[in-house]
Amino acid sequence: MKPAPFDYVAPGTLPEALRFLADEEREVKVLAGGQSLVPMLNMRLARPELLVDITRIPELRTLDVEGDGALRIGAGVRQAAVAVDPAVSAGWPLLTEAIGHIGHPQIRNRGTVCGSLVHHDPAAELPTAALALDARFDLSGPAGTRTVDADDFFLSTFLTALEADEIVTSVRFAAQPHRTGWSFEELARRRGDFAAIGVAVLLTRAEAGGVDRARVVFCAAGSRPLRLPEAEDALLAAEGPERLDDAFAAAGAAARARLDPPSDVHADAEWRREAAEILLVRACNRAWERTR
Amino acid sequence: MTDTTEARPDPLPSAAPPLSEPSSWHELHLTVNGRPIRAQVESRLLLSDFLRARLSLTGTHVGCEHGVCGACTVLVDGEPVRSCLTLAVACEGASLRTVESLADEEGQLTDVQRAFHEQHAMQCGFCTAGFVMSCTAMVEAPERPAEDEVADQLSGHLCRCTGYRNIRAAVEQVLDDRYGKAGEEK
Known part of the structure; x- marks a missing residue:
């Protein structure tokens, strides 16, 4: 359980980091918090030849709300810092709630938000929250910068649109509509374990009382975060508060019918489908209570 | 604690065995339990192994070595972290506290x-x-x-x-x- 040998650099600027990543001779990996990468190094599932530690780059260590009201989280920002940030819990409480489900406080003290997103474990909370919140990724590479939407970013298990010579410098979350309620629910065998199944729900209450906008995204249900339009349509069909329970039940039934989750040591597919229905109804109720 | 290693290989009797493969070395400066430390470390050395094998601070225990058990938890700049999921070299400039820092020299417990x-x-x-x-x-x-x-x-x-x-x-x-x-x- 010791990493194979590798070289290590901790550049102080982004251009310097990009120069290291452009190395064509060696396999290069970015190191941020290391809470996913170091276990893989220890188990020798990953054997990079050069690690580029980006946590010493000052411009990546900032979290701010930009002029257009969007939240920007730099690649060096730790999960624990985001979880206690009052601007985040006021404007993007789904993010705060999702981070609370990640591992343990001792992990969140080191792990970064962008690191978890780039690692893209399909059972992880942050990719699911990012898709629900329509996150946008800022990428820097030798050819310059580009922005990628969350839906195009997550490709498959441990695979994203990020090229080997690029760095995610930050992730941005647009301001959420007024009267939006949120819920992140998951089931795991023990506190802090990866979710056996989980769901992020955002509901926006219409002035007339129904649902204006709905987002339903599952984690651990496939090889990437899975948005479920059938469940969202069922929620949008809610005609006023008196029919909400029917709409929530219809969304849950849609999830059970439409999801095709894997069977593995944590749970089989049928268990996941049943749990998905129950979790989604629970999450809808909680999100609705929080619409304001 | 007397580690002020300058040459390599590490002169301490508890030093890690000789390397079988080449890897990069770095000079590391940090504070451990209030004492400034300077040491040469290999890139891949985990903080847990640095504390135990290089500084002989064996109060920090190593259980699973992949972040599950929490036995190796130490304080880095005041925050509890897994020392088995932290590279020693990434702790440049940090202030660390291990269990050895708690009781005083007379054995007075916290x-x-x-x-x-x-x-x-x-x-x-x-x-x-x-x-x-x-x-x-x-x-x-x-x-x-x-x-x-x-x-x-x-x-x-x-x-x-x-x-x-x-x-x-x-x-x-x-x-x-x-x-x-x-x-x-x-």
């Missing part, structure tokens, strides 16, 4: 250590150093942590002996002493 003793919050003791470090960070917080925050912190540690009841009792004893009993002003 509140947390005394509470673990009085509440019998251990049996085999393998996980204890990790628990004690997370609990130390908790009781040093400016405000009393809520009950579910305590549970969240403790969930980051595996104990296979106690069933956690006495560990919680130990934490509550210290928190009650510091902040008054839950729900009443001190």
Whole structure:
């Protein structure tokens, strides 16, 4: 359980980091918090030849709300810092709630938000929250910068649109509509374990009382975060508060019918489908209570 | 602690065995338990192994080596982290505290250590150093942590002996002493 040998650099600027990543001779990996990468190094599932530690780059260590009201989280920002940030819990409480489900406080003290997103474990909370919140990724590479939407970013298990010579410098979350309620629910065998199944729900209450906008995204249900339009349509069909329970039940039934989750040591597919229905109804109720 | 290693290989008798493969070395400066340390470390050296093998601070225990058990928890700049998931070289400039920093030279225990003793919050003791470090960070917080925050912190540690009841009792004893009993002003 010791990493194979590798070289290590901790550049102080982004251009310097990009120069290291452009190395064509060696396999290069970015190191941020290391809470996913170091276990893989220890188990020798990953054997990079050069690690580029980006946590010493000052411009990546900032979290701010930009002029257009969007939240920007730099690649060096730790999960624990985001979880206690009052601007985040006021404007993007789904993010705060999702981070609370990640591992343990001792992990969140080191792990970064962008690191978890780039690692893209399909059972992880942050990719699911990012898709629900329509996150946008800022990428820097030798050819310059580009922005990628969350839906195009997550490709498959441990695979994203990020090229080997690029760095995610930050992730941005647009301001959420007024009267939006949120819920992140998951089931795991023990506190802090990866979710056996989980769901992020955002509901926006219409002035007339129904649902204006709905987002339903599952984690651990496939090889990437899975948005479920059938469940969202069922929620949008809610005609006023008196029919909400029917709409929530219809969304849950849609999830059970439409999801095709894997069977593995944590749970089989049928268990996941049943749990998905129950979790989604629970999450809808909680999100609705929080619409304001 | 006398590690002021300058040459390599490390002159300490507890030094790691010679390398079989080439890897890069770095000069590392950090503070461990209040003492400034300068050492040559290999890129791949884990903080847990640096503390145990290079500084002979074997109070930090290594259980799973992939971040699950929490036995290796130490404080980095005041925050509990897994030393097995942290590269030593990434701790340049950091201030570390291990379980060896707690009791003073006369063996006077800290509140947390005394509470673990009085509440019998251990049996085999393998996980204890990790628990004690997370609990130390908790009781040093400016405000009393809520009950579910305590549970969240403790969930980051595996104990296979106690069933956690006495560990919680130990934490509550210290928190009650510091902040008054839950729900009443001190």
